[in-house]
Amino acid sequence: MRGQEAQEIILIVEDDDQHAAALAQMISYQRPYRVFHASDGPTTLKFTEHLKPDLFILDYWLPNMNGIELYERIRRRKELQDVPVIMISGLLPTQELQARGIVGLPKPYDLNDLLQKIDMLLVKQP
Incomplete structure (x- = not known):
């Protein structure tokens, strides 16, 4: 975690704008994270030049x-290089995810499962 005042930043990369907006709203409502959205790879790479x-x-x-x-x-x-990744999809390439150490979550997913994975990756353990 960054500091007491700072909030962690989550970047959702999802081409379905409605799904991304709903997901961002649910995460923001349930957790104290700042959530942003990009709709494709090039936009994501541009975003990460600034944040x-x-x-x-x-x-x-x-x-x-x-x-x-x-x-x-x-x-x-x-x-x-050390920023954790959760990949979501209706059809996950499981072997590719395992080979890279990516946390996978199949669609449709339970919001509590997603929040648990987010917390596992972002919350500092004592």
Whole structure:
């Protein structure tokens, strides 16, 4: 965690704007995180030039590049190499996620499961 005053930043990368908005609202309502949305890989990479997320929630099926390709591009940037990732999709490439240490969550998912995974990745353990 950053500091007592600062809030962790979550970047949701989802091309379905309605789903992303609902997800961002649910997370913001349930947890003290700042949540932003990008709709594709290029927008995500541009966003990370200005702000460093503490967590990425990536959809697998994205325009321009899929979630794994975006993950690989993110990991090439030294300042983003340790940022945790949750990948969501109706059809997850399980072997690819396991090989990269990406937390996967199949759609449709339970909000409590998602929040638990977010907390596991963002909350500092004593």
